[in-house]
Amino acid sequence: MTDRLRIAMAQLNPKVGALRANLELARGALDDAVAARTDLLMLSELFLTGYFPEDLLFKPQFITDAIAAAHDLAAATRDTGVTLVLPTVWYEHGALRNAVVVAENGEIVATRLKRELPNDDVFYERRYFIPGPLPEPVTVKGVPIGIPICEDIWHPWVCAHLVRKGAEILLCPNGSPYWRNKQHIRKDLVRARLAEDGVPMLYLNQVGGQDELVFDGASFAMEPDGRLVAQGKSFETDFIVSDWALTEDGWRCVEGRVEERTSIDETPWRACVLGLRDYVHKSGFRQVVLGLSGGIDSAVVAAMAVDAFGPDNVHAIMLPYRYTSQASRTDAEDCAERLGIRYDVVSIGEPVDAALHELTPIFGNRPLDIAEENIQSRMRGLVLMAVSNKLGSMLLTTGNKSEMAVGYATIYGDMNGGFNPLKDLLKMQVYHLARWRNANKPDGCLGPSGEIIPISIIDKAPSAELRPDQTDQDSLPPYPVLDAVLEAMVEQELSVAEIVAKGHDRALVKHIEKLVNIAEYKRRQSAPGVKLTPKAFGIGRKYPITNGYRDESGS
């Protein structure tokens, strides 16, 4: 049995379903592991399919191809001296499994199955997989190693069983998506496991955007006393090598790299930028377009897009109508200039007036209302989609979580677009991030530093400018109040009575509840966006569209 181990964690960005491309990424990691003379190379959960392949797992050919790719990769370990820990889909006892195969010198020497299949929130693993039994350790280079897979460590019994059966080190491959505070939650979890079990753990996560989820990487290694001995980068790929020696107290890290962690304000920005970049790139687009109104939401989306793609790949269009103020035009142009992006002005005056004219026989002499207002938004949506079609850029949509909650957006108008980086940010959080980005340039972001969002945009009252002198507050409660109620109602799922007990007016809470319920049909038809909180609209939140429930608590 060896008393030294060099272990590499490949924190990579696989694309779901891209079996051949993911296999090439894995081969590259194997080459790096050989060059770094590592004993063990670990890949993240379901690496070759990417996490999570959803109903691709119902296609028998996909499973056949994924298992063939796993065999190819196992064969590539021949004469490398590297033991590969490869998480993959697998068949065992006639059932589909979320598994790990361990390969050495070209052969598969062991397989282990995931025992705890998460089935809540954004996870549906029991829809596809059958759980394995409590896993036994695997002996690698004479060392008994435990390989719990992701959710397995969220319950005490899997690690406890592995250690009782002799595991001296735990290697945990993950597909663990980011949301607020998740990095701390994971560390506290692992700390608790290690305090119970007394062995070190290497925790590997994948990185990258996958539809609405962002995987933040931030892989780490921890000793039984809770000390962090290795820490990979957040929101970037990384290759984390650590050296371990057998001491009187068990395996301890003798050399590991600890990266500085991202700050609490930086993480949502980085998550939005990475989620946006990967959604657009993995969908085959290189450029994006958006309507730049001179308001805060489109300014922040433009800044995120510049951070994701660089100024040359972002196209902003101002689409004025007669209610568009001179201040909005000046602010939009100023913002585009600060960001260094292409800026065009396309008036919607004539097409809107032409539509209104043609509709006169149908509208008759009914009073002006939301119908005329929405034509402006829909004309902007039409123009922007035309530019997307012609120039091949993806249209970004800009509705924040507060607006998406209460339906304050025009369906088939400003809701047009392929992706929405603000979807899980309440309005006040959008302001906060704008100020934060003006003062900070995060790592891995391609935009300029300094005040890239003009202060006048941050300071002015939000307005849709669909009629003269309109402000959002004509239709909605002040955003600080609306956001506080939404946080309680949507994110914490509190009852009306509980929200009123926090000091909010009952009539207002009931009004917001009604708006939130009614707007479900809009959200179902809305673009995907980055999930940042445990309760994002979209993946993981399943509410009926036709819904007769009304909360009468405390009445």
Ligand SMILES: Nc1ncnc2c1ncn2[C@@H]1O[C@H](COP(=O)(O)OP(=O)(O)OC[C@H]2O[C@@H]([n+]3cccc(C(=O)O)c3)[C@H](O)[C@@H]2O)[C@@H](O)[C@H]1O
């Ligand atoms: N349950 C349901 N299932 C399916 N469809 C349903 C539906 N209920 C209504 N509808 C359809 O939806 C239509 C109503 O929705 P919609 O046409 O969007 O119109 P609506 O929601 O009435 O108005 C849009 C609101 O968003 C505001 N807005 C617009 C643009 C930008 C901003 C901003 O500041 O960001 C704000 C605008 O001031 C207005 O208050 C109905 O006419 C009907 O066709």
Ligand SMILES: Nc1ncnc2c1ncn2[C@@H]1O[C@H](COP(=O)(O)OP(=O)(O)OP(=O)(O)O)[C@@H](O)[C@H]1O
């Ligand atoms: N005059 C305009 N020119 C270009 N795009 C516009 C214009 N007005 C609205 N849009 C687009 O429609 C979206 C919704 O805009 P609107 O101004 O109605 O509401 P908002 O939520 O206050 O957004 P913002 O803060 O960006 O203004 C904007 O983010 C922008 O993408």
Ligand SMILES: NC(=O)CC[C@H](N)C(=O)O
């Ligand atoms: N892939 C998984 O098993 C993930 C589940 C786990 N609760 C997490 O978010 O990390």
